[in-house]
Amino acid sequence: MPNSDKKITRGSLLVAPSSLLLLCFSVIPLFMLIFFSFINGNIGPDGSIAGYTTNNFTMIFSDSTFTKLMFKSLGIGIVVTLICVIIAYPAAWGIAKIAKAKNHNLLIMLVIIPFFTSQILLIYSIMVILQAKGLLMSLLGFLKLADPATSILYSNVAVIIVLIYEYLPYMILCIYNSIEKIDDNLIYASHSLGAGWFKTFVNVVFPMSMPGLLSGIMLVLVPVTGSFVEPGLVGGSNGMMVGSLINSQFSTVLNMGYGAAISFVFLIIISIIMGIVRVLMSRANRSIGGA
Amino acid sequence: MSKSFNRVIKVIMVLTYVIIFLPIAVIILMSFNNNEYGMMPFEFSFKWYQYLFTKSELLPATILSLKLAVSVCLVTVIIGTISALGMQYLPRKILMFFQPISQLPIIIPWLVQSIALLLLFNFVGIGRSYVSMFFGNLIVVLPYVLMMVAGRFADADRTPEDAARMLGAKPFKVFVDVIFPMLLPGIISGALMSFMVCFNAFCMQYYLAPFGIRTLPIEIYTLVKVGYKPDLNALASILILMSTLIVLALNKLGYSAKKLFG
């Protein structure tokens, strides 16, 4: 058969295992989630359903809790992602281009080390650093910037710091993955044309690292917006995020229908945000490339 | 790049590593502190290491967690690499369809996904079991590998593959000799990320593990009422020590291996 058809069959054969897995364990649960969001209350132990209703959705938008939390969580998500990008680019650049070639793998693996402990423990150790008379506070006190007895713990700032710490390695890895491929003499070429490091970054490095940046944003923005552990431990009294709302529906009061409905709306909003990010990125890429 | 710019980058890089390893230092420090709560007063003691190896149930859970993470990571890397390779042969319109689906497990909140999976497994009859826990973790980790490996293909130079074919290499040989080395950095990043995510995926393991079986995240999260004893710090310090040793050994081994196989 013609060459191109042979290719497609080989391609689909190779993709088959993962698409099968994705179908059974991700697409079906998605439909179950959509189905759940229309049931009233829970599924009984023997699978009986109390009845179908759409007031799960009306309940979401009846009071402002969800919308307020959603915007707040998105805000935190965007702030965390941006700061991660700002820190990750120079770090990834340093590892990929400045460190000696033999150390690349070593430096990248060292970034992952914190995750061999446990998320909870990392949060606790950061709490120890941020707490009153802790490391940070006494340092700031020393620099006369803040009173050491107070602490920024139990506030949204603390939640942001913890989330940045947790998701920075993902961003570094993604950007490193793209930057590592950039040919060195592309950069020398841009320099020879008189571009300083900033212009070189904007015109050469940034567009080339776009795919890595996109996946980095995907791996940071989405989980951060939906997180519920960090706000619970570190957020203090006004630390609640939309993730905690979803979590409360499932583990504080067993109302699967409402919980599923919130998750479904959350899912839609996140997909729209990611769609917008993709469009913005491709337009930025085109405007830089002049295409 | 200009010398001064390199120096600035180096400083930022060092700073980033300090930020990353500061909490680690705190964890290790607190593992030697006799006092359970807070830092002060600091009395040095190995109490928690003895507690870890005697009474605490953290060790068996850690071993199970590591085994799960390694097996899931291996299987995901294989499936992920194969399908990233397959994606290169598929036309754009199928890819436009496959791409969002492959990122679905990241977008759906894990809590809801794990409960839905549990009900699915109950419906199928497997219910809470190792198999369901294995697949639950596999599906959540697969997008990471797919993204990293497919990323390597993004704008890679494909002509060495043709060159290898011209020299008589069959498709599988072409993969082993040319494509695999090119993908390797992506595979390694993907493997590390999937190991990392699987090692900490509480929701997937909490709802899918058989009754009475506990992986490390379950062991830690269910301490929520009683609170954490520093034996957790002791365990974490050991894990950090071992993973750093492995990383350094690999780098050393990797480096010298380069001379051997060069």
Add this chain to the structure above:
Amino acid sequence: MKKSATILLALTTAAALMLTACSGSSNSSTKASGSSGDTGEKTLVVANWKGYGSDADYGAPAFEKLYNCKVVHQYFTSEDEMLTMLQTGGMGKIDVILPNSTYIKTAYDEGLIQPIDTSKLTNYKNLNDTWKNFSDANIDGKTYAVPWTWGTTSLGYNPDIVKDKITSWSSLWDPKYAGKIGFFDDYETAIMTTALYLKEPDPMKPDLDKVKDSLLQLKKNTKVLWSSYDDYLKPYAANEIAIGNMWTGTATQLTKAKHSVAYITPDEGTIGWGDFWSIAKNAPDYDLALKWVDFMTGEQFQTAFATGDNAHCPVNNLVTDKLTTDQKKDLWIYPSTPSKIYIEQALDTQTRQAWLNVWNTIKAS
């Protein structure tokens, strides 16, 4: 590149070596504690909080020796997840569960628990009457839950920081302590405590709007919303919080960790809670479950449970009488158990959802 190929190989072999053979670990049975091995001997699956008495060495291990069986603990992170476990495939696998006083009725309504034959329980007769005859525990003549331990979520403060004498819940609303308050992140406690502060006739059926306004005010003064001993102990030890509601157990742990704490029952009364043992519907081993409940409420276990390092108030009257004054002081039941206790009772699903929405709105404001 060649180097990276060897790195990947080395990484996997090193990891595999380190963890003993990783032989198809996805279905190898491991020696993780409590693996429900069906090696012929009887097995009992107990759903409980981790580290909450039943898995102590005087708990399950002693029971295993006594009845030559295997006890498997299934931990949960909230009472509701305990019910979810039963609903999502746990029925027929879990023997006994530990519902709190607010969840017995819910578990009954959802058809998750079965009646307990109290005639077979040797220790049932010496249990504390108030908790034994708790309304939700006995539904239309049958006993569905046997009390195990109880406590209060009352007002506690750090006398070193809070100098003046505290006698009423109103001090939580006192701007003097704003930013120094730690409050339990639980919708039921929040609303009932506020109802007590507003002197509502029945704390279980308060006027939600009034409660909502004063709760909003309380939240503004609150620094930390805690949900476990640790969440409270860390900020308390770091003096970030000085006053707030806490479990009796927290107060006990604080005194044992040499932090000064005063734990009082305010004039308006306080919130009481009880943990009960219930037997899950079609539990695999009903008789063994009965023996477990009996053992848990027996003198041997209750004395150890009431005097260990994180002691809890016993329900067995024989044990309570034998406690020394110091032990009673530790359990804050000296000279006598607090009188005006409002026990948290079950809520029907609508009120429960309504209360949670109020609490979420407060937290999100």
Add this chain to the structure above:
Amino acid sequence: MSNLIVNNLNKSFGDNKVLDNISFKVEDGKFLSLLGPSGCGKTTILRIINGLEYPDSGAVLVNGKDITKLSAEKRNIGMVFQNYALFPNMTIEKNIAYGLKLRKKSKAEIKEKVDWALKLVHLEGMEHRKTTMMSGGQQQRVALARALVIEPDILLLDEPLSALDRKIRSEMQYEIRNIQQKVGITTVFVTHDQEEALTMSDEIILINKGIIEQQSDPWNLYNHPVSAFASDFLGKANLLDAELINNGDNWLAKGNGWVFPLEYKSGKVGDKLTVAIRGEHFTIRLEPFENAQEFTVSKKIFSGPTCKIMGKLGEDKVELTCISLDAEKCEIGGKIYIMPPKVNVLYFVK
């Protein structure tokens, strides 16, 4: 060794026809160039010969054996790619030995063959170098060695020199031709650079928009192009519009402001013509001579041994090429008299 036969190849990607009925034959040991502008389909022909592409119709035969449908790895054809396509993760030695390892040759034989190949391309002693640390010319030679070491039936070269700088390129042109003759391998060489084709090939096929314009040896292709495209593509030719006229027995081409005699081939009086005359075919003198035409010089472009003189012949712009010594004499703005010999005035009836 072996000969290569290609019979009426047709290929289209979607609805754009890339190859239209391409047929040619390459004798054993001969060096054929496929010459044409980029996008004319010459690389596609190469990819069909080596199996990386399949034709819609037509056949490819090596020594009479039809390999059109055979998969690339079974064709035993050596190929050198435009960007060399060396394996980045292997050293020079490993790159060259790769094909032999696949053919399960013994270690000794591989060592011997690799040394032969390295000597052939003058890279002895560099076997442990990393490919990424070598110059373009060296990488090109490694690619050539890698292709030749497996003793292929046919050698294909896809614009191998386009990435090299001027000086190394002419060196490599000579070296590739030299190696090819020493090994005596049938070779198909794809290029868009006419000078490369002329210096290296036994025979050239000129391709334009998927159709063979002309197939002949370099000399005839250069001096007797069969079409306006051919004449312009090989060496810069002046293309002028004219009209065929006849006065008595000799035929002339009359453009606006000039007339040149020509050898009659076809066409009748009054036909519209495209006249193609190479810059170097004009005889140039300062004073008028027998039926020479007047030419006003506007610019001179000096390029070493030769020099280009731009100017106006009547109304048409013409570019002359002559050796720099002669060019000295003509001044910018001055008048000179030019006359191409009859045999070099080619014309094509529109």
